[in-house]
Amino acid sequence: MKITRIETFLVPPRWLFCRIETDDGVVGWGEPVVEGRAEVVRAAVGVLAEHLIGQDPLRIEDHWQVLTKGGFYRGGPVLSSAVAGIDQALWDIAGKTYGAPVHALLGGPVRERVRVYAWVGGDEPAELTEQITAQVEAGFTAVKMNAAGATSPITTAAETAAVVARVAAARAALGPDRDVAVDFHGRFTAASARRVLAELAPLHPLFVEEPVVPEHGHLLPGLVASTPIPLATGERLYSRAEFLPALSAGIAVAQPDLSHAGGISEVHRIASLADTYGAQLAPHCPLGPIALAASLQVAFATPNFLIQEQSRGIHYNKDADLLSYLADPAPFRFVDGHAPLNDAPGLGITIDDAAVRAADRSGHAWRNPVWRHADDSFAEW
């Protein structure tokens, strides 16, 4: 079997899909994307495709080695995401060829269902109670919310109080048996994070995510030591090597993104690395159906797995949503806040080829907003 064609599709709301076709007629799908830089990743996939055309798709690990290291320069979000989407598509082809779900090829399922959480509150949390109540009624046992919008370098008393009030409102709506995770989104300095974490601790969040930006990862040991709240990070880390310092700093939850951190191959290895630190896996996935399907395959086969992000109804999904490009939505029909074990071959989903091709004709130009502080200086989004 040989790879004969590699195509990419720029589809709303902000995604990039990759389709790999073989001379046996087997087709695999992947989702290589950096949100807001989809066109750049598309170009990277085009360059990497030069290596793959005419090759055996089943030599996934050898391709991963060459695509990741063969260009001498390595790493970073663009290249790692291009490799990630290709890797997902190759695993999809392997599963369809062997007639097995990807989780079977990773060692078989270790759980019967995967707990997922829903987003509430949008970029700047509002009307939280109503949104949380709706998600609880839909069966979810956990939600995630942003802590705050643009935040002063040293949070004011009012800003700190507003964060605490939002999380307290969430806790009140959820009760003690459900979970709220809080995303700092790298918007806080380490000093502000320490101060806010201290006040959030009594509200017992599941975890606090990206307490600082990734380039301040050297400050994680101090933050971990300062709080009983489990700290999470990883959506902007792209390899085992980049997770190692965060894990040795004592983060409780590793959040690699299946579409950024080298795909199924590398995230499966990151999960094993995290296990040696007693850390749990909770893959980042505010993305599309292929990234979620890849995430779930890893979740089914990973013992130290905590919970899965998913994007249905997320504030970014304006012109299309999680189910828009699926021929059959069954794999993402959540029951009691969990995705059921899926034994279909490959990634376990069927992409609507015609819908994807039609969407690519209009494409998208999604960009994240650029935020400013009150004095017009740059603020983290």
Ligand SMILES: [Mg+2]
């Ligand atoms: Mg996040």
